[in-house]
Amino acid sequence: MALPRLRNPQGANATEIEKKIKRGNALRQGSAWRGSRGPVALLLLAACVCGAGVWLYLSSLDSEVTETLVRQAELVSPQPRVFSVECSEDYENYKRYPGCTPKKCGRAIADNVVTREESQVLKRLAERGLALAGSDGGASILDLHSGALSMGKQFVNIYRYFGDQIGDVFTQEDFELYRDVRGRIQAVIAETFGLEPTLMYLTKPTFFSRINSTTAKTQHDEYWHPHIDKVTYGSFDYTSLLYLSDYGSDFTGGRFIFMDQNGNRTVEPRAGRVTFFSSGSENLHRVERVTWGTRYAITVSFTCDPAHAIPDPTLPENTEG
Secondary structure, eight states, X not given: OHHHHHHHHHHHHHHHXXXXXXXXXXXXXXXXXXXXXXXXXXXXXXXXXXXXXXXXXXXXXXXXXXXXXXXXXXXXXSSOEEEEEOOOSGGGXXXXXXXXXXXXEEEEEESSSSOHHHHHHHHHHHHHHHTTOEESSSEXXXXXXXXXXXXXXEEEEHHHHSGGGGGGTOOHXXXXXXXXXXXXXXXXXXXXXXXXXXXXXXXXXXXXXXXXXXXXXXXXXXXTSOBOHHXXXXXXXXXXXEEOSOXXXXXXXXXXXXXXXXEEEEEOOXXXXXXXXXXXXXXXXXXXXXXXXXXXXXXXXXXXXXXXXXXXXXXXXXXXX
């Protein structure tokens, strides 16, 4: 009987204490919520704003490309897919060369000029050359004609800088394929635009490019700005790009975009695909920023002015072994 009398008061006290603890916890929780409602509300607002921002950004990316001229999975063969545009007045500011200066302008895509296997050989050539150095930023170039190679924030001449070691990087077969491919690109441009191919001349800059998502360090790395080749370089009359890697599997972003007044048109790169166009302001263009992976391509440029012609590259004789 004594035990129950001792336990009852303790049980009553325990119950009262428990109630006080619960009331205290409730008060503290309410106070904590009231104190944190401001920051939490701000966090929720920030999340909503960020979500809206991401949605608007993604929507703007979609709206930038109003028409896809050719997708990566398509095969444009045997004839190029040609889109005519009215020539700009840019060519009136330069001497005209009959049989070459554009009379009809446009843009075209072809998948039967260079095979995918040949594009892979050229990609390996680019990989070996660019492995010698490379830019600190997202864009690196290798120019076999002048020997210019991105190195950090500047350029070096690979033929002078690496000397006899170049023979361990490039072969005569590499240069022969490069010249053969250049000739085929020249021929398809001439046929498409009704030109005399012997009146077209290779011009600079003609180069390999490697682009990835690394942050730009110099203006040379900022490849994504809209530009007009004829305005930028003057000598350009026809521009071409040979893609050496595939959009969607080797890299994302990096599509080629023609920027027209009534909307943008895009080309999705495919290894072996050639995109070519007249170089005036009728073909204002840019390259999307690469968001993942590595994009390889060759820019091959042609002029009608023989004063701006450059020869095909040759492997220095002292590197043969």
